[in-house]
Amino acid sequence: MSADLEWQGVGDDDQEVTRAAGLRLARSARRLVGSLLRPHRGGVALALLILVLENAVMLTGPLLVALAIDTGVPAALDGRPGELAWAIVGYAACGLASAGLRAGFLLLSGRIGQDVLLELRRRVFTHAQRLALEWHESYTSGRLISRLTSDLESIDDLLETGLDGLLGALLSLGGITVLLLVIDPVLAGVVLAGFVPLVLLTRWFQRSSRASYRLTRTWVARVIVHFVESMNGIRAVQAYRREARNESIMDQLNGRYRDANAAALLTLSWFVASVRAVGNVTLALVLLIGALRVTDGALELGALTAFLLYLRRFYDPLDQLAQFLNAYQSAAAALEKLASVLDTPETVPEPEHPQPLRARGELEFDEVTFAYPRRWSSPQAPSPRAPERPVLPELSLHVPAGQTVALVGATGAGKTTIAKLAARFHDPTSGRVLLDGVDLRSLADDDLRRALVMVTQDPFLFSGSVADNVALGRPSATRAEIEAALAAVGAEFVQDLPEGVDTDVRKRSGRLSAGQRQLVSLARVVLADPAVVLLDEATSSLDIPSERAVQAALETVLADRTALIIAHRLSTVAIADRVLVLERGRIVQDGTPRELLATDGDFARLHAAWESSLR
Structure with a gap:
């Protein structure tokens, strides 16, 4: 494949500008x-x-x-x-x-x-x-x-x-x-x-x-x-x-x-x-x-x-x-x-008159539909293009405060989309996502970020010390509070680092393993103390010992908090109070892990396939 072919799709910004588009750009x-x-x-x-x-x-x-x-x-x-x-x-x-x-x-x-x-x-x-x-x-x-x-x-x-x-x-x-x-x-x-x-x-x-x-x-x-x-x-x-x-x-x-x-x-x-x-x-x-x-x-x-x-x-x-x-x-x-x-317009703008929030952690999806744009538009006409087929056709879901809910299903079922909507990385195409009864579109961004934290599969650590990265959850935290957060998630590896919590993690946190990076990200959550935690396949890239360490840390992190857990490894689902099985954006099963395993449904088949893969 030629270099020119590799560079197709760089974006409309890099294509020849028409006369009309050129005039708009000039203005x-x-x-x-x-x-x-x-x-x-x-x-x-x-x-x-x-x-x-x-x-x-x-x-x-x-x-x-x-x-x-x-x-x-x-x-x-x-x-x-x-x-x-x-x-x-x-x-x-x-x-x-x-x-x-x-x-x-x-x-x-x-x-x-x-x-x-x-x-x-x-x-x-x-x-x-x-x-x-x-x-x-x-x-x-x-x-x-x-x-x-x-x-x-x-x-x-x-x-x-x-x-x-x-x-x-x-x-x-x-x-x-x-x-x-x-x-x-x-x-x-x-x-x-x-x-x-x-x-x-x-x-x-x-x-x-x-x-x-x-x-x-x-x-x-x-x-x-x-x-x-x-x-x-x-x-x-x-x-x-x-x-x-x-x-x-x-x-x-x-x-x-x-x-x-x-x-x-x-x-x-x-x-x-x-x-x-x-x-x-x-x-x-x-x-x-x-x-x-x-x-x-x-x-x-x-x-x-x-x-x-x-x-x-x-x-x-x-x-x-x-x-x-x-x-x-x-x-x-x-x-x-x-x-x-x-x-280019912001697709999730802050409200002009935000509503106050007393975060308890109750989440609700009220007849939510969502579709990703087919392709982001050119800078000459900066707005999302027509949406694709909805990823979530119409989702209604209530998560009481303090409940841990696991989202499982095949790739493309809509699990990550639900988490992104809850974090307000996107707004729904129709319907509402509410936190403690308040539409996320009516919340100040600072209030939402204090109330809700997302932990991804590959957590990003900035260049700087371990302490600096933990303090990302609450920049005003004291040294003692940072060390307490690391201890709470069992991040004992910090003691073996050359300068302890002051050790520089280096570019792309190359000094730490995947499991250690995840523990640091969980310490951020403990320090931030949000009402809602979103875990997007937080253990899927870890080896067995690291996964066990992170699983143990999750018990501390999720205690008394609302949580949405996206997991392919069903070992993570065991800590959930409730499991939702998704298929093409729809909930096809809803119950406790024990209840769903007792039925001959999708979750039982997924669990059997996972156990078979471990043998």
Whole structure:
């Protein structure tokens, strides 16, 4: 299978953008920029004022040169050096003032730019954490990393030159154009005639470079995705000798990224070369016509000198403008990608007016139906697509406070979906999920997370100490409370670690076994002290000794708490007060383990098959 085929399905974000979708993205990007700059309106206005003053000072210099040549030098030859001296002092003062204003502008614009980047990075990170699990599964972490790295770097490049490159260039062009018309309208007409090809070139550059930079943002995202996936799966890569295949894919992706960058740079090079060609031709014509006018006495030599100095400065801003347009097109493509993430709606938003909760642990599913979306939509139309066939056709279930309920059934029966709905990772398609009589959609997220904790098959431990990871359940816990929680679940292995509870678990908790990681996650639950615990196949990946240790810990964890246990290993079901057997999202059996074993039903057959597998 080719690398291109492997990369099908990366996401609509990485497909060619249609014109209509491109317009929507551009509008979203403009709204984003407006919201980011709005708090800095005063600073932007001050920076603009400084820039205007700097350009005014800069434009004064050639006038002083003309004054010195046409008036100061003749006066000095007549024994009156004062006028020449004042012109020279004025020129030096303009240079010093320009340098000071430039320093002030760079400091102010730099601070504004960094504040904007900080806010943008914060928004994307905060919003991404709130988005649905399905969005993260389809978008991939590598693409999100690309948004927060390479895309932000493009915006940083623009902010460094944005006000200066655009506003500075426009102010210079406007001021110089007026001065050229004042000095000599004939020569100014020659210069303005050169604007016709410049306008056409600029329009071509805008269209071509935008398309090129959209491709560069797409391909750099794919490079990062592949890199992150390869490093995250490094054990499988080395175990299955996939290094050569990964290198081949990276070579192809890198090549596409290189070609996209080359196309963007080629567009820029043609634009800059064409602008300079127009400028050089115009300069030659001005020099020829100006020399003839000086010879005829229609123009002073000093005025021609000032005109040529201004003309030289006239094309310098065009170079700056070209660089700005280049940075702008790259940043605009990056802003579109970032705006598409920020425009993606939260599927489980917090209520505007949350209801209070006194958590006891009573769970109820009231005529709940649920279907996963067929595929998460593109960022150009950020909303879930039409749902699939319901995973839960219509579920009504009451779990009294303090009851331990085991959910069993074949893969795809809906067990994990029930747990995700109880944890409000999703909202039901119809119906209600209630905790102590309150719809989960009416609860503040903090209240729900304090009342309910989920323990998964492969618990995630963050880099840091064992104590830090246990304290995730209650960050304000004392050292004694953390150690007590570990002791409560029988995590005696901590005593054998080099630094006890202060031992760093390392990246992906590589220092701990699967059973030890699970005990740490259960200690989190003890410390958090929730009313409801959801266990999603918490022992399915453990060996027999580890499973027994975790089973013993579960007796402590589940005491006096409501629990939903999803288990394939039916040894875990033995601690349940009640067993629900699911088939295609429907409850087909409901009773105690003893009652269900006494019948000739699905649970009895599952239990018999499990016992047979142990022989």
